[in-house]
Amino acid sequence: MDYEFRVIVEKVSVSSQKVVKRDTLKIYDIQKPESILEFGLRHAEQISLLSKIQSALLAEQSILIDSGHTQCPKCGGKLSKLGFMESQFHAVFSDHQVRMQKHKCKNPECNWQGTPTTITVFGTDIHPDLVKLQCEQGAVQSYRDAEEHLEKLNCQRRRVNNHVQIQRVTNQVGERVSQFNLNPPNPDELPVAARELIVQVDGGHIATQEQDKRSFEALSGIVYRPNCLVVIDEHHRQITNKSCTICTLDDRLATMKLYLHHAAIKQGLTAETHVTALADGASNCWSVILALEPHCQSLEPILDWFHIGQKFQNVKNALGETLAESLESVKWNLWHGKANESIQGLTMLRDKITDKKQRSKLKGLQEYLENNRNFLVNYDERKQAGKVFTSQVAECHIDSIINARHKRKQKMQWTREGAHNVLQIRAMIASNEWEENWLDFVLPDAVLAA
Ligand SMILES: [Zn+2]
CATH class of the missing domain: 3.30.420 (Nucleotidyltransferase; domain 5)
Incomplete structure (x- = not known):
């Protein structure tokens, strides 16, 4: 092996182009791959490398996050720095600890402390891209299946992808969609x-x-x-x-x-x-x-007509072959828009039968058609005209x-509410509206403090 492969991150001054900080994140051997398996990085390694790069960037960004306070919000006194506050951050494929600057009021009688965390600053410690994934997975399969799927995608088990967490997130986002749907479209x-x-x-x-x-x-x-x-x-x-x-x-x-x-x-x-x-x-x-x-x-x-067909099939199965032809003619009348003849035909058919169960099946079909009398049309005519009927x-x-x-x-x-919420996301995905609009529902209300 003559060479190694280093992944290095640099912090560079934009104006002078001077490198102010350089870290070697990872060193890989450069070797001839013996099989396709050794060609490039494997799944878990890719995630791990991404996580290291992400950590390096988050460290640089975190020190820039400021509470926004220039003086004590309680007494107006001067503030002094008081070390760092560690908090959680869950990116789409990796979890991180980030450090944010703490402040303390210099007035000994006040003693106010500012302890920013991802949640107090951003309103959440989960990146919206991960929330999106969780919602999509939670909406199309059970929460446990979603947990398992995300674990495979991520090559690791993460607490943030636990099924209880997925349920909580999906429910929360679904509730927002449910409220949004009450508004007239833009x-x-x-x-x-x-x-x-x-x-x-x-x-x-x-x-x-x-x-x-x-x-x-x-x-x-x-x-x-x-x-x-x-x-x-x-x-x-x-x-x-x-x-x-x-x-x-x-x-x-x-x-x-x-x-x-x-x-x-x-x-x-x-x-x-x-x-x-x-x-x-x-x-x-x-x-x-x-x-x-x-x-x-x-x-x-x-x-x-699809449901009518199902009902007829159901009755046909109960009656058996002997009356199949009579039943077929009832259906033929219905198909051709002769609802009255059809319903009369069912009455006649019933009179021929003594079996209680079969009679009750026929009665059910008859009542179904009578209850929906106003919604029966000439199905044959609609089909000929290329109009929808099923x-x-x-x-x-x-x-x-x-x-x-x-x-x-x-x-x-x-629960009704739980089902309602998750189904709102599913309906939005089915309507092809989710990709365009998900961020409005996933992004927390709190935004970065100025
Ligand atoms: Zn104070």
Whole structure:
């Protein structure tokens, strides 16, 4: 080995270019790599080197941090320096101790001391980039999975990435997003007015730790322009631009209605817009959708064919093959907009059956269609005209927003507020708004003292 490789940091005077301080952070051997493994630095070594560079820079920056006091804030007396205060700082990949100048009042009767820390100066000891990572990980998987993932990314276990900490941070940031979503969207950032919008509202259930209940409902809504629904192939469609919104609060749908309205505005809703709205038939979904009516030119609520299909399949499984054909003709009528014939057909079908369980299944389907009578349309006609009639695509999105995070094998028992907060981040990520806006929610309110 003829050479070694030194990583050196220098502190240099900008005006004179004179090096005032030089430190060797690390020396590596320069050797021929025997395998790809020895080619360059390995993962843990990269993190370790980064940490050393970071420490050197933080030391230089920390001495510049001043409390801003030129005199004693208590008595107005003169101040003297009183050594340094050590505090924690958690950068994105490494943890550090930083030292900040302490001050003391010279007046012996006052005895005031200024002891700055990262928290008193910046309002937090965690860099926003790390908070962002924690929120993103905590929003898409369980907090324990997030902890494990960050540990792998970081090549080391860090207390700051503990699942309890991730939960705390995610909840805090999610709460800010939740509050922000209550405000109407910024008029300067709105797209051109939409002539037509598609809205889909759906519900899901989340396991709870609240007393006497096993679960509570989460409502989710998606708004997009018809031309953003792109056909990829026969079975795959994609919504290229959408606003997602989600709510688990128990406030008679007030927040959900507001959120959905704001999501629609973000997609270009005006008083001239025609809105087509799909839902699975649950009355709270219709309530949320109908709240859009005063804000648009016309609203066309449609019982989602995807859910109708599921209900029919469910009944078909219970009835067996013998009545499959009759049931199929009921469905055919419904598909062609003949709702009355369809419902009558179900009554006739029921009269033919003696089995209690099968009758009850048919009754359930009939009631479902009757309850949603006003939202049944000619599905065949809509399909021919290339108009939307099923939510199958966004159904996946809604599933992925609620279920991926909240219906995992490790049973996490949520509170309504806890679930609501974390889902706000998830909805924002799904709407492609997180990358642009995360700093507004992650940055603490306190800023660097002057
Ligand atoms: Zn004083």
